[in-house]
Amino acid sequence: MTAPRVLVADKLSPAAAEIFKNRGIEVDTKIGLDKDQLAEIIGNYDGLAIRSATKVTEKVLASAERLKVVGRAGIGVDNVDVPAATARGVIVMNTPFGNSITTAEHAISLLMALARQIPEADRSTQAGKWEKSKFMGVEVTSKTLGIIGCGNIGSIVADRAQGLRMKVIAFDPFLTEERALDLGVERVSLEELFRRADFITLHTPLTEKTKNIINAQSIATMKKGVRIINCARGGLIVEQALADAIKAGHVAGAALDVFEVEPAKENVLFGLANVISTPHLGASTSEAQENVALQVAEQMADYLLTGAISNAVNFPSITAEEAPKLKPFVKLAELLGSFAGQLTEAAPNFIRLEYAGDVADMNTRALTSAAISGVLRHFLHVNMVSGPAVAKERGIQVEETKRGQEGAYETYIRVTLKTEKQEISIAGTVFSDGKPRVIQINHVPMDAEFAPNMLFTVNADKPGHIGALGTLLGDEGVNIATFNLGREAQGGKAMALVTVDEPVSDATIQKALALPHVVRAARLSF
Structure with missing residues (x-):
């Protein structure tokens, strides 16, 4: 059997190449x-190890006849198509936890530097000005730090801030009361x-819900004299408003x-x-560079030598034997979860997966x-x-239940989410055509079949709703595919x-809610 070959295309720790070699994998390093x-x-390689510089485009992938895995030493995979x-069957892996401590420490460093105006004081002093009275700082002890996003990095920041004797409050839609108690933070x-924090630090991904989370309106509700730190993503802040x-x-x-735009050669905040x-x-x-390099090399080697998959962004852990039968149900489970997640008005604290019929005998862990x-x-x-x-x-x-066939369908999956005030349940199956429904x-x-753009409404069963909703969508220029x-x-x-053919706008959602007997209207995207 020919040994797998890996190309290291970005600057990684030499220890990564040693891992490949020690496990019998040929490795070439060609940077730039x-x-x-x-x-x-x-086309000569089975694996490609990168950081952020190399762009793995569709054109590159079209030439990658042997390529089985792309390993990104870091969190983001924005530079990978x-x-x-996925269409070519190439696994894309990342290393989501290798940078956590380093990023958290940088946030704390910036917080302290901001509190004492260290960079400006340094420049002034080195210029011979000795402007001691100009740089009046603030203590962080007893100040309130607001953390937006209390996941892996945010929780480390919370721990370090408590060591500085700060009062830590946190907003995170998925932070439970129990987890908040464990971390010693107050969930708000x-x-x-925004109203209470003296310092605000961002540690949340950039999503549709978090984009521009700090804007002119939110800043207006903050304390006068608040200080803001961002080591997460640029698009979280409206820079002009700040x-x-x-x-x-x-x-x-x-x-x-x-x-928001990197590399940032010009910015409205520069010079302030x-x-x-x-x-x-x-x-x-x-x-951190050492950690992510070692982690990505181990993951890639495991996959190339044994087929084990870890931290893949485009595929679950599924064996070659299971894949053909399981693949449509993996898609169904993902779509049902997405459907339920988009309908929740608060973070779920409970997820139940019910498997009935033949699907109950499959690899439900992957599902x-x-x-x-x-x-x-x-x-x-x-x-x-x-x-x-x-x-x-x-x-x-998270809870799984399995049972034999029940009801009219030979097999189905049901996803149930519970929040503090709400319960949502979505069930689906896969028909003989292989399409999730x-x-x-x-x-x-x-x-109903899933589609990229959908509109969901709940209403009282009264005459005229179908016509009213159809007329509204027509007036809004929204073309209906199925109803x-x-x-x-x-x-x-x-x-x-x-x-519908295109995403429904917020304005159209509000007009749908205003229709007689409508109690819920939501835009869905898959």
């Missing part, structure tokens, strides 16, 4: 290749965090390691007093991982491998699941 050069040689890799709403607030004196200062800027250094320590990732991915950067670990970290209880929503019968209906009983609660 452009996409044409990479495409020319990638994941859909194209985002509005309360600049305006600093100039107006409402925000005392900001320390930013990330920017009490603004500290670093060039995305959160993961830049020798220890449960897929469902959990579907639930969480609208709020967090998770995949089918990391989803269960993230759920456990956030204190979300919804068969129940909150136990109301429904028969699926279900109801509990005549005159009771009814539901509509409408497939």
Whole structure:
């Protein structure tokens, strides 16, 4: 058997190459290749190890006849065309936890530097000015630190801040009361965090729900003199709004390691007093670089030699024998989780997976991982491998039940989410055509295929709703592909699941809610 070959295309610790060699894998290191050069040689390799510089495009993947795995030493995979890799059967792995301590320490460093105006004081002193009275700082002891996103990195920041004798409050939709007690933080709403915090630090991924989470409106609700630190993602802050607030004196200062456009050669925040800027250094320590390099090499070697998959962003842990039968049910589980997750109004604290019929005898661990990732991915950067670990970290209880065939369907999966105030249940199956379908929503019968863009409504079963909703969508220029209906009983609660050609706007959602008898309207995307 020919030994696998791996190309290291970005600068990694030499220890990564040693791991490959020690496990019998041939390794070449060629740094600085452009996409044409990479495409020319990638066909000779089974694995590609990268950081952020190398772009793994569709063109590169089209030439990668042997390629089985791309390993990204770091968290983000923005430089990898994941859909194209998936279509070619290439596993894409990352190392989601290797940079956590380093990033948390950088946030604490920026917090302290911001509190004492260290960079400006350093520049002034080295210029011979000795402006002692100009740089009046603030103590962090007894101050309130608001953490937005209390996952792996945020929880480390909380621990370090408590060592500085700060009062720590946290907003995270998936932070349970039990987990908050374990961390020693106070769980609060985002509005309360903005109102109470003396310092605010961001440790949340950039998603549709978190983009521009700090904006002119939210800044207006913050304490006068608040200081803001961001080592997460640039798009979390509306930079112009932050600049305006600093100039107006409402925000005392900001320390930013990330920017909306990177590399940030120009920015509205540059040059402002009490603004500290670093060039995305959160993961830049020798220890972190070593950790992620070792981790990605071990993961890639395991996959190439044994088929074991860990921290894959585009595939769950499934054996070659299971794959053909399991694949459509993995997709179904993910879609059901996504459907339920998009309908929750608060973070779930409980997820139940019910498997009935033949699916109960399959590898339900992979199916449960897929469902959990579907639930969480609208709020967090998770995949089918990391989803269960993230759920456990956030204190979300996960339960599986299995039973034989029940009801009209030979086999089905039901995903149930519970929050403090709400319970949502979505069931589905796979027909002989291999396409996942919804068969129940909150136990109301429904028969609908999943589609990229959908509109879900709940209404009283009264005449005229279908026509009114159809007319509204027509007036809004929204083209309907399918219109699926279900109801509990005549005159009771009814539901509509409408497939549309384009995403429904917020304004259209509000108009749908204003229709007679409508009690819920939600945009869904898959």
